[in-house]
Amino acid sequence: MSGVRCRVSGIALWHPTPDTWHHGGSVESTLVRRSDDGAPRTPAAELRLEWRVDGSLWATKGDEERPVSVRRCFPWSEPARHLSLRDSDEEEFALVRDPAELDPHSRAALEMALAVAGFVFEVTRVLEIDEEVEIRRWRVETRQGPRTFQTRLDDWPRTLPHGGLLIRDLAGDLYHLGRPAALDRHSRELLWAFVD
Numbered sequence: 001m002s003g004v005r006c007r008v009s010g011i012a013l014w015h016p017t018p019d020t021w022h023h024g025g026s027v028e029s030t031l032v033r034r035s036d037d038g039a040p041r042t043p044a045a046e047l048r049l050e051w052r053v054d055g056s057l058w059a060t061k062g063d064e065e066r067p068v069s070v071r072r073c074f075p076w077s078e079p080a081r082h083l084s085l086r087d088s089d090e091e092e093f094a095l096v097r098d099p100a101e102l103d104p105h106s107r108a109a110l111e112m113a114l115a116v117a118g119f120v121f122e123v124t125r126v127l128e129i130d131e132e133v134e135i136r137r138w139r140v141e142t143r144q145g146p147r148t149f150q151t152r153l154d155d156w157p158r159t160l161p162h163g164g165l166l167i168r169d170l171a172g173d174l175y176h177l178g179r180p181a182a183l184d185r186h187s188r189e190l191l192w193a194f195v196d
Contacts, residue, residue: 047094049085049106049113057113059085059093068093070113083110120174121147123167126187138167140175149173157194165194 048060059068066087073082073095083096099107125141136151149169157165157177165177177183180191 047096047102047106049102049109051109051112057085057109061094064093066093070110083114120176123175123177125184126177126190129190135170138169138175142175147175149175159195165191 046061050058050060052058056067057070058065068085068087071084071086073084081096081098083099084092085094085096087093096102096110099110102110121140121142121144123140123142126138127141127146128137128139130137131153134153136153136155137148138151139148140146149171151167151169155168157167160166163179163181165180167175167177169175177191180188180195183191
């Protein structure tokens, strides 16, 4: 089973990644074990992040420096907090509890890495949903701009614990509708078949 392990206040958590979700599955984090490894926790003031010309994020703490990738520990409940910085072996190098605690240069580097990774497209409007042979074609507006994507006809949006919807397209991209009831009337009418 794949997922993301993150340490928050000395507790190891496992959070499923999108490839582990199944229809009707849960996206909530699961407590795995108490971390008693005695590993020192790095205060945000001691962590430095740098976005390099080659498009990589580098993290430095003390004398250690390495390229890292960002994983959200709680992508739906706290998407902007508890960010796990992983090295090339997928080992957690550092945990950023709150990006506001970082120095401005490091915070800007982290924001760049998050933007480039494009974790999830945030849907602001649904323009059209067409069904074709075994395919459903979606045309939407997102915070990142207009998008058209396809899902299998038998793939339905997943309902999230907070009431939002998550759609995974054929290419593996994720589309999040945080509050479907707050969308415009046309969007709600198109989505009514997918919402209880």
